[in-house]
Amino acid sequence: MKAFVYSGPAKMSLEDRPVPVISEPTDAIVKISKTTICGTDLHILKGDVSTCQPGRILGHEGVGVIESVGAAVTAFKAGDRVLISCISACGKCEYCRRQMYSHCTTGGWILGNKIDGTQAEFVRIPYADTSLYPIPEGADEEALVMLSDILPTGFECGVLNGKVQPGSTVAIVGCGPIGLAALLTAQFYSPARIIAIDLDNNRLEVARRFGATDSINSADGKAVEALMAMTDKRGVDTAIEAVGIPATFELCQKIVAPGGIIANIGVHGVKVDLHLENLWDRNITITTRLVDTVSTPMLLSTVQSRKIDPKLLITHRFKLERILDAYNTFKHAADTRALKVIIEA
Ligand SMILES: NC(=O)c1ccc[n+]([C@@H]2O[C@H](COP(=O)([O-])OP(=O)(O)OC[C@H]3O[C@@H](n4cnc5c(N)ncnc54)[C@H](O)[C@@H]3O)[C@@H](O)[C@H]2O)c1
Ligand SMILES: [Zn+2]
Ligand SMILES: [Zn+2]
Numbered sequence: 501m502k503a504f505v506y507s508g509p510a511k512m513s514l515e516d517r518p519v520p521v522i523s524e525p526t527d528a529i530v531k532i533s534k535t536t537i538c539g540t541d542l543h544i545l546k547g548d549v550s551t552c553q554p555g556r557i558l559g560h561e562g563v564g565v566i567e568s569v570g571a572a573v574t575a576f577k578a579g580d581r582v583l584i585s586c587i588s589a590c591g592k593c594e595y596c597r598r599q600m601y602s603h604c605t606t607g608g609w610i611l612g613n614k615i616d617g618t619q620a621e622f623v624r625i626p627y628a629d630t631s632l633y634p635i636p637e638g639a640d641e642e643a644l645v646m647l648s649d650i651l652p653t654g655f656e657c658g659v660l661n662g663k664v665q666p667g668s669t670v671a672i673v674g675c676g677p678i679g680l681a682a683l684l685t686a687q688f689y690s691p692a693r694i695i696a697i698d699l700d701n702n703r704l705e706v707a708r709r710f711g712a713t714d715s716i717n718s719a720d721g722k723a724v725e726a727l728m729a730m731t732d733k734r735g736v737d738t739a740i741e742a743v744g745i746p747a748t749f750e751l752c753q754k755i756v757a758p759g760g761i762i763a764n765i766g767v768h769g770v771k772v773d774l775h776l777e778n779l780w781d782r783n784i785t786i787t788t789r790l791v792d793t794v795s796t797p798m799l800l801s802t803v804q805s806r807k808i809d810p811k812l813l814i815t816h817r818f819k820l821e822r823i824l825d826a827y828n829t830f831k832h833a834a835d836t837r838a839l840k841v842i843i844e845a
Contacts, residue, residue, distance in 0.1 A: 559619030637730030654681025662763030
């Protein structure tokens with residue numbers, strides 16, 4: 501089968517690989533219909549993710565059809581259409597029992613990281629019963645690819661952890677696919693204002709189209725002043741960090757209102773300062789989280805009932821044979837205006 505393989509920093513290729521086989525009774529083999537590329541795949545290609553070793557097939561998102569299941573799989577059978585979660589969950593360990601699937605002692609984020617992933621014609625899914633979701637009849641598969649990772653991530657790490665409330669004020673710092681997923685799902689709670697912050701005017705325009713009430717281009721270094729002017733010098737109740745660099749976490753510390761929450765989503769590769777000298781008396785909360793994908797069934801219902809339309813995030817489509825073009829398009833988002841690219845296997 502064709503598979504997209506990471507061969508070391510900045511080295512990647514589409515290769516011929518054997519079709520995976522069941523190795524544990526809890527496994528399923530899924531024939532991929534559609535997958536996509538995540539910002540995290542770009543981190544891997546830069547060599548930032550040490551757990552992902554050369555030779556690995558990348559990808560942790562996608563939808564497909566079950567090809568075969570192991571003897572212990574009871575919830576799925578060959579022929580079922582399924583949504584693949586980016587997080588594999590055994591369902592039995594201490595963390596799984598607490599619904600912290602991301603910290604599953606034998607699962608978590610392993611797909612396209614510690615084991616071969618979804619950017620291929622077939623993938624082996626461990627713990628199939630608790631890591632796959634049935635695709636409802638008539639559902640739009642393309643839209644559901646957004647449910648493998650980015651929608652649960654924006655919702656769980658940004659909106660739920662950030663306790664977005666009716667009438668509250670929210671800032672979303674970074675309007676990439678993850679920030680936009682937080683923007684779409686924040687609206688479940690009817691906040692009064694959602695202020696989108698980014699350096700890229702195209703992404704800010706998309707954010708306003710997706711429901712942001714205000715936007716700030718922070719390139720001039722005056723985002724704090726602009727936001728304070730918009731909020732009667734109060735700041736925001738929820739500051740969602742969706743970039744993963746020191747500058748944006750520091751910005752969140754400056755714009756959070758007394759009693760507010762900084763909900764960090766970004767993956768941080770370097771040290772970031774915490775300014776307790778300014779924050780110690782402000783009654784704030786800081787949260788961090790690796791997506792657990794516990795909200796997937798709920799998000800599926802909201803997509804089915806058209807409360808949100810994740811298809812808005814899809815900008816480009818490629819065949820698996822052209823996955824290198826897909827990576828180039830996704831990597832140069834400022835020029836190509838790419839958000840999520842669909843890859844059809
Ligand atoms: N916590 C989790 O479980 C989890 C899961 C998936 C992704 N992530 C992380 O979420 C983050 C966002 O992911 P993404 O795919 O949307 O990334 P992305 O790179 O596509 O988007 C980041 C956005 O931030 C903007 N930006 C960059 N520097 C900025 C600055 N100084 N000020 C304001 N905006 C700035 C960019 O223009 C871009 O629009 C990444 O760090 C990713 O690794 C976390
Ligand atoms: Zn991802
Ligand atoms: Zn577990």
